[in-house]
Amino acid sequence: FFFCEFQKNISPMDTVQLVASVLGALSVSYVLSVVMRPSHMVRPRLSFAARMLNVALTPLAYFRVVPPFKPLSLRSLKSQASKAAKGLKNFGPDWYEKPYEQTMDMVNKANYSPIGRAAAHDFFLRRLVAKLRLEDELSRNPSVLQQPIRKPLFVVGLPRTGTTFLHRLLSLDPATRAPRTYELFDPVPRNPADPVKDKKSRVRFVQKAIDQLHMCVPHFQSIHEVGAELPEECMMSIGCDIPMLFATFHVLIGNPEVSYSWRPGQAYKNYRRVLQLLQEQAGEEKRWTLKCPVHLGLLEFLVEGFPDARVVWTHRDPKQAVGSLCSFVRATQDMHEGGLIDMHGLGKDVEGFAEEWIRRADRFMEGRNSEDTCSVMYTELIKDPVGTVRSIYKDMGYEFTEEYEGIMREYIRKNKEEREAKKKKGGKLHEYKLKDYGLEDEVVEKGLGWYRAKYFN
Numbered sequence: 001f002f003f004c005e006f007q008k009n010i011s012p013m014d015t016v017q018l019v020a021s022v023l024g025a026l027s028v029s030y031v032l033s034v035v036m037r038p039s040h041m042v043r044p045r046l047s048f049a050a051r052m053l054n055v056a057l058t059p060l061a062y063f064r065v066v067p068p069f070k071p072l073s074l075r076s077l078k079s080q081a082s083k084a085a086k087g088l089k090n091f092g093p094d095w096y097e098k099p100y101e102q103t104m105d106m107v108n109k110a111n112y113s114p115i116g117r118a119a120a121h122d123f124f125l126r127r128l129v130a131k132l133r134l135e136d137e138l139s140r141n142p143s144v145l146q147q148p149i150r151k152p153l154f155v156v157g158l159p160r161t162g163t164t165f166l167h168r169l170l171s172l173d174p175a176t177r178a179p180r181t182y183e184l185f186d187p188v189p190r191n192p193a194d195p196v197k198d199k200k201s202r203v204r205f206v207q208k209a210i211d212q213l214h215m216c217v218p219h220f221q222s223i224h225e226v227g228a229e230l231p232e233e234c235m236m237s238i239g240c241d242i243p244m245l246f247a248t249f250h251v252l253i254g255n256p257e258v259s260y261s262w263r264p265g266q267a268y269k270n271y272r273r274v275l276q277l278l279q280e281q282a283g284e285e286k287r288w289t290l291k292c293p294v295h296l297g298l299l300e301f302l303v304e305g306f307p308d309a310r311v312v313w314t315h316r317d318p319k320q321a322v323g324s325l326c327s328f329v330r331a332t333q334d335m336h337e338g339g340l341i342d343m344h345g346l347g348k349d350v351e352g353f354a355e356e357w358i359r360r361a362d363r364f365m366e367g368r369n370s371e372d373t374c375s376v377m378y379t380e381l382i383k384d385p386v387g388t389v390r391s392i393y394k395d396m397g398y399e400f401t402e403e404y405e406g407i408m409r410e411y412i413r414k415n416k417e418e419r420e421a422k423k424k425k426g427g428k429l430h431e432y433k434l435k436d437y438g439l440e441d442e443v444v445e446k447g448l449g450w451y452r453a454k455y456f457n
Contacts, residue, residue, distance in 0.1 A: 040343040040344045040438060041341070041342055042340060044333065044334040044337045047216060047217070047218055049216075050216035053216075054114050057115065061114040067080060069114065069117055072105075072107055072120065074097060074101050077121075078128060081129045081132055082132065084125070084129050085129050085133055085136075088136050090135045090136065090139070091128065091131050091132060091135065092135045092270065093266050095266035096241040096267070099241070099243055099262050099264075100124065102258050102259075103251070106248075106251040106254075107120050107247075110251050111338040111339045112336050113336060113337060115335070116247070116337065116338060119246075119247050119336060120247040120248065123246075123247040123248070124243065128240075130188075130240050133186075133188040134187060134270075134277070137188045138273060143280075144280045145273060145276055147276035147279045149272055149275050149276060149279070149288060150287070151308045151309070151310055152275070152287065152288035152308075152310070153170065153176075153287065153288065153290065153309075153311075153396070154234075154295055154309055154310065154312070155167045155170065155291040156312070156313055157293060157313055157314030157315065157316075158296060158314075158321045158325060158358065159293040159324075159328055160316070160320075160321050160325045160327075160328060161315065161316040161321050162314045162316065162376070162378045163293055163314050164224065164291070165385070166291075166312070166314060166381060166385075166388075167231055167289065167291035168230075168411070169408055169411070170389065171289050172407045172408050173401075174403065174407075175287060175401075176286055176289045177279070177282065177286035177288055177289065179234075179275070179288075180228070180230065180232065181210075181226065181227065181229070181230060181231075181232040181236060182202045182203045182207075182228045184232055184233075184234070185202075185206050185236055185237075186205075186206070187237065187274050187278055203228045207228035213246075213335070216335055217331055217335045219331065220331045223327060223328050223331055224328065231289075233292040233293070234290050234295065237271055238267050238271050238292070241266065241270055242262065242267050242294070244259065244294055246332050246335070247332075247335075250333050250336070250349075253349045253352070253353040256349075263301060267301070268298075268302050269304060269305040270305075271305055272305045275288060296313070296361045297357035297361065298360075299360070299361060300364055310396055311372065312375075312392055313361065313373065313374075313375050313376070314376045314381070315376065315377050316377075316378035318445075319445070322354050322434065322439065322444050323432050325350050325354065326434070326436075326437040327432035329346055329349075329350055330437075343437050344437065346437055347438045347439045348438065351443065354447075355447045358448065358451050374391075374392055376388055377456075385408070385412055389408065390405075
């Protein structure tokens with residue numbers, strides 16, 4: 001309306017000049033914002049398609065006209081989850097409510113992009129739906145809870161210390177069982193009468209979500225390999241109680257006074273029930289091989305759900321581990337951040353997280369039986385993966401078979417070929433620099449020098 005009224009009193013040539021002036025002013029403003037902003041304040045790295053999607057969703061996010069863009073509310077999301085789960089109401093033990101409410105409050109106050117807000121809403125909603133479906137399944141089949149979970153093996157360590165590689169190797173043993181991504185995301189069958197069809201539909205749904213992530217943040221593929229049918233981190237399931245996943249991790253470590261105070265013993269008891277359900281579906285009992293870096297700081301609570309757990313702790317030079325973790329966290333912010341990313345603030349948060357989690361793990365290990373735990377050095381794992389696994393099996397009293405060794409060597413060979421092929425095609429492997437995050441070797445050494453002295457000799 002304003003533009004039409006304005007046109008009545010201005011010539012076409014003046015209109016062209018005005019538009020040119022406005023565009024010029026905007027261009028100058030953009031250039032100045034880039035030139036004058038501090039070097040540690042950077043824009044999120046997104047694909048062109050993701051940037052355009054953010055632009056398209058901006059009106060919906062601004063006016064908050066649909067649920068994904070309204071302020072997160074546990075009460076509202078529980079109502080939405082109940083509707084999505086066909087009227088189910090039982091969410092199980094209510095321990096999760098406080099962490100969920102606190103995390104939602106952080107997300108509401110943070111500067112998420114439209115895509116980020118939609119992703120956070122989707123995360124909370126789907127975890128709540130999973131809780132409803134699990135409680136319903138167990139109420140109808142209580143015998144599932146009689147399934148024995150004996151001496152599960154947990155791989156723990158700071159993110160970026162080789163936990164994924166080691167977990168994948170351990171999961172290759174025919175005598176073990178590792179949960180797949182689609183199972184952890186949605187453990188209750190949706191079509192139990194046709195297991196084959198049910199698996200295909202669940203795999204297809206989860207893989208679509210993964211593909212959308214890679215569409216928005218393509219460089220994430222070089223940081224962490226994920227696939228619907230690959231072994232995955234326990235947090236995909238434990239996220240139903242501890243909301244510390246891709247959409248929320250960066251805000252949680254940025255507010256340690258909240259998230260570090262949680263005592264999630266109930267979360268691990270609930271996770272045990274998920275494994276019991278998956279084991280019942282498989283129809284056979286195997287040793288569980290599990291993994292999640294977040295376990296490192298929560299081991300005292302992990303054993304509340306798994307008293308006979310076996311723990312393998314992976315260790316890597318703190319300077320390399322912290323730098324790599326910074327890169328991972330930045331990727332999560334790339335996906336969700338609506339403004340500039342403070343690289344120095346990110347580095348400080350990650351370094352603080354690393355110190356806290358390692359100190360917690362150290363306190364736990366002091367009181368544990370040496371027969372229940374062992375350590376793995378990242379450098380040795382990369383240098384001699386088969387020998388490293390053989391050593392773990394010896395420490396834990398497991399049988400290391402020729403069949404397993406052959407399977408493992410073939411996997412390592414293919415993995416190496418794929419990485420070499422990627423290099424030849426110009427594909428980027430994971431790259432990062434500690435100084436990009438405002439950190440120096442001396443800073444990390446000051447906080448974690450004691451850890452190096454104790455565990456690296």
